[in-house]
Amino acid sequence: MPRADAARNRSLVIDAAAVELAERGIEVSIARIAARAGVAKGTVFNHFPTKEDLIAAIFADQLAALSATGEALLTQPDPERALLEFIIAGAELQAGDRSLCAATARDHPAVRAAADRLADIAERLTAQARQTGAIRPDITGRDIVLLLGAPAVVASPLAGARPDLWRRYLHLILDALRPETARPLPVAAPTSEDFTLASNIHGVGSP
Template structure:
């Protein structure tokens, strides 16, 4: 193989992106039964290319989940210095719900629950989300008894609500996010009946 025949760094990055997208689609359609061969075929690469990037199916699942969590962590980090702390938290929850609406990661998150790589990037998300929640609470934008764990658990709630309908309008989740966020505000707040949970 000559130097010009060898895969470039750009080729490798492109193949990795193709594989992650193809794998996510295959897992969405087939669940755990999705095969490496099917993923390679969908991505338009050789099966060996899959194993060069991801030695096991578990590595592939972890990479998908880590990628999505990293997007949320970066969104939270980027919003941390926003002048309006309440608006920043609402924007983050909007980004999180929109991601969940476009990418159903339920099976993949369950499959990678104990993976240390996923735990590491989730810890980063918790750190940046805590900053958003603390700032919103300190500014009075949200009630004083709301914790980062509360908000973390609410991230996908608007999507879970509309999934009870057979054919919900694409943006109906925004209605329920608005209702949920109003429940976080200080106006008209009543004492909560149970203490906050520990962050997942």
């Protein structure tokens, strides 16, 4: 097969899989993905030996896009606004994709590398906001990464009837990050070692 055709088929598969995963979740079949892409199942496996590899490619790309958004926001002159826009971007991504949390929890090297980069950028944005007093001083970048998925998870039981309900919980979270009424938290923030341990026990990827 000519290289251009192979590249086109790969792109078709990734685009189709991204839509199917977003709409139906991580259990969607390869047959359904292939049908949406207009290719044979064998073509999917030619590019991605396993379904895990296909999922990892899609979500590593999505995490990389979110990292790029965060990196651009590092130059924003208002650190509070920068962190807010980053959180909103991450929450919107997760709210629009039913399978993102499950996919990023898988221990695939491509997803892990993308998640580690995202965590680094989140920490830099969070540090800038902490330094200006815009957020409570005990919040870390890893707290922020975990909170990105919280609005969608909380609102998921009513997502069919109230697709924008997650925004309510997003703004509750944003208010909770502010220092004005902060009280001491009962346990410490998660560390990179915590995520490594969780990955070894449960297959949870490092955010």
